[in-house]
Amino acid sequence: MASTEARDWPPSAATEQGTSIMNKRTLLVALAALAAAGYYYLGSGGGGGGKVAPGTPAVVFDTGGKFDKSFNEGIYNGAEKFKKETGQAYGEFEITNEAQREQALRNFADQGYSPIVAAGFAQAAALGKVAAEYPNTKFAIIDDASITLPNVQSIVFKEEEGSYLVGILAAMASKTGKVGFVGGMDIPLIRKFACGYVQGVKATNPAATVFQNMTGDTGAAWNDPVKGGELTKAQIAQGADVIYHAAGGTGVGVLQAAADNGALGIGVDSNQNGLHPGKVLTSMLKRVDVAVYNVMTSAKDGSFKAGTTSLGLAQDGVGYAMDDNNKALISPPMTAAVDQAKAAIVAGTLQVHDYMADEKCPVQ
Amino acid sequence: MKAKTHGELPAYVDLVLIPATNLVVALLVAGLVVLIIGENPLTALGLLLKGALGSVRGWSYMLYYATNFTFTGLAVAVAFHAGLFNIGGEGQAYVAGLGAAVAGLGLEFLPWPIALVLGIVAAMAMGALWGFIPGYLQARRGSHIVITTIMFNFIAASLMVYLINNWFRPAGRMAVESREITHIALINLRDAGAALGLALPPSPLNATVFLAGLAAWATWYLLWRTRLGYEIRSVGANPEAAVYGGIKLQRIIMITMAISGALAGLMAVNEVLGVHHRLILEFAGGAGFVGIAVALMGRSHPVGVVLAALLFGLLYQGGAELSFAKPAITRDMIVVIQGLVILFMGALEQAFRPLLASLFFEPEKA
């Protein structure tokens, strides 16, 4: 840059010296020097560029992080179970921003990991791209069925079926005839939960009222227990006495508020009955852990298949949780009603409407 | 008393010694944190640097991040020059995605170069609009720009979720994102390399990186070579003197915020037309906020912004590779390390000056 231009470098009112701009240039030089030092120190080894043993699985968690007490944690549990049983270590990465999805998948593929499990539908676009680049690597994605590649297994769940069952239980447990639903982020997947739930409630008690609230429109809605608690209290104030959540970390607040205010909560994804024993009616189980475990096991024994796997009641991919914590809350007639509905769904005589099929819910 | 000796230090102290000291201290403290969790800090530093600078892919990712940070950093910097603290780069970039996506999806009947230019213009226009409204509210209604731009980030987030969900998302698609934009795209560097016979690794780096360079130059030119830039800087440096000089404050506030928003909006060009080729949820991913740190560190000068953006790109890419190679160093640890660098290089930039100055001045007396 010419010297006259350099005159203009001192920029803002807040600074005194143009030289501070030069600092940054120097800084880069210093960084480069440090980089060289780093190379020297490391020699050729170390770093992330090495290869792993064939058949080492990897998991890419979504932005929620692997300890979200919900979806990602389910995936983590499945991978841990596999590790414990087989002694096989696995690679893992937690996403911080959009660009890292592709980066992480590609990094794992580069290093020879297979299968690579992507947690969550948000990874679909990245996975589709990377999977096409590495046809010899096995990929699996949970909660998405949009990719059709010969090396990708897509696993989705029939959440509407599990939600239908807990809807029946909610309607029967409710004394007021009013029940609630608190969703996390307002996306079709969560409306799918809500829709199945409402169908179950209305099938049991057509006169019942279902309050529905979504926590928010952004990713933060998955991790806002305070707001979840507030929504729950508001629903209780309107008369609801059973509240089902599909809200990830936000749900912790939902269950807490329900327990504190004399209502019953319904957990989601994993068994949350034990969070407030006797105050959680049941939990809608979504066995992502099983899905991940199955993917890893099948890859190990050679039975890995590409294509879409849809896990419903018939496959025990969804269900409702029964344990000592909620035994007293579920009466024999309730068990009977749920078992009957489950059998009908498995047999195909009862169809629970899937919101995602047409983005509509037949009942509200 | 040493405060008065500012500027009298030998030039190389300002240019080399102080930044180097700050960097070393930042790295030492970060190293201590790494040590506490039981990892070797030198290995970690090596991995971080190697992750960003040790391969073509590392460089590509670093430049990709730097592209975003340059846009958002310039946006904050321009507003700084008018004395405005634009916290809304995040929302402006996000809403700008709307312009890019509408052009990308809706202008398929036009030849692609024209559609591409219109896409860039549309992104800037939407960003400008999202900056202009808080500017207008500040200028005409006295609503503080910091508050309004924060609010507009929230409004942008809700608005975009609604629009992507209800307008852009193809029926039956689970992910909240638009269909793919196939008509226009800024060429990916890998594809460009392939066309030239170079085998480059895949990365999100695309031609927008040149747009970032151009934007930095244009920002510099605007601020120091145009009458408008003179007015913007006058308003920021001394509003009273600016009014005395016949400059219309309200007008400059609104124009500057629109320019700031347009610069932030260019980030959407990178993300929507350059990387994802679709409108996705929260693609800004915090870059709007990083832009504030970048502008501060870059002393609001385009050259400084570019260099600070590169440093942040390095930290982002190197940090990702580090947590990839060392799962014990989680992504939260990376944020801590990034924060320490901001703290020492930016906020505490002058902290060691008195110490260094005393080293230079005391011996003469002794």
Added chain:
Amino acid sequence: MDNPSVRHEKRPGGDAPPAVELIGIDKRFGPVHANRNVSLAIGKGSIHGIIGENGAGKSTLMSILFGFYAADAGEIRVNGRKVDIKSSGDAIAQGIGMVHQHFMLVEPFSVLENVVLGAEGGALIGPALGRARSVLERLARDYELDVDPDAIVGTLPVGLQQRVEILKALFKGADVLILDEPTGVLTPNEADHLFHILRGLRDQGKTVIIITHKLNEIMAVTDRVSVMRRGELVATVDTKDTSAAALAELMVGRSVLLEVEKGEGHPGATVLAVDHLTWHDGKGVARVRDVSFTVRAGEIVGIAGVSGNGQSELLDLIAGLKRPSQGQILLDGQEIGHLADPARLRELGVAHVPEDRQARGLIMTFEECESAILGWHNDPALGSSLWLDRERVQNRAKADMQAFDVRPQDCHLKSAKFSGGNQQKIVLAREIGRDPKLLIVGQPTRGVDVGAIEFIHRRLIELRDQGKAILLVSVELDEIRSLSDRILVMFAGEIMGERAPETDERELGLLMAGVRPGDKPEAA
């Protein structure tokens, strides 16, 4: 106690050691040699003036004494004992107090709270306040420093605020009081009262050091005076043995023309006519009331008055920075008041040298060549429609600098790096240089050194002789009287009357205090 090896040429305090003695003080700021081997003894119970142009090193010297800077060499003695003053706390402990030019007061606090600030004592402020109240009452009695201890400082006039500063220093046990440019913000009457107080302090045995560049004050109040020039102490003399002219010569190293040579004016057509102009501030208070006057081509009309009586607002109204509430402003018969557009007014030929060059006239962080086009940055001669041509901007700035002898002649230097006088020249050059019809000037020589004052005064007279209409506002009555062809006196937003420049200073002073001829003088 006394060190016999040190010789004092003169001891105004008799045989007692000097209250303060500076020996061989030397201080550099990089290339600037601010104090060169300065030695000075200040006798106990005297008023000692230190005079010099801006940048002569007098403030630096006092800052060293008060612990703001450390001297590179030399020593300080208080009452004959060598002391080590590293901070203002050390200075206060040695009985040295300082009243700064810009007051260090917490405006929302009461007088009492301000006085105890920095000497609160324990965790609870109550006992300190009670003690302070009685001390304050005693000080007020002893030194005629009456201030209501419960008044909120921000509501007090500057004269009283300064009194609070003095009380603060005395409360902390100051025996030596340093005052930096104490009269800069005061009315003549307030200044007189200050001098009275200072004499009282001296008579009670306190030592007073006044830093100033106003010769008449030195002559009026000091016992001894030291003159500084370019970092050196060039002379220390008894005030009664010298004269203002002699001191001025010492200050600048040459004779200074204090009286402006001014020929007979030849006023022409009316350029500016202000007609029943009224302006209300945001609270609805009329700050300019029904003001009417004219300024003709080729004359200087001076507006005298104590600051804060509507002069600033009047300037702003004419410059288009404020919109009149009522009345008209006519430029060559054309109404311009409603425009309220400084840029448009510049095009019409109204140049404005603002009262505060640092707050308004220049942008201190800008290079000189950028400050030098403020207000004229849309001049088509400086580039094309959107761009500014750097070369043309610099050429204009350089030409202006040459014409007005601005030093240093480096237009890339930051505006803040120029001395007060040179900054003022930069503003004047910019405003005069574009050939205006009307020049409105506020405080043209405030904080400007003697050499520059002379230069600026000559320029204004020249401009008048070229047929420009000039409206001059200044709180320096001498300046108004020596430059103006007619004097208007403003008080409380109103024009109290018009007088000829030869009018007796006392009569103008009464008008400035709001006393019309025929009113009882006691009303002041």
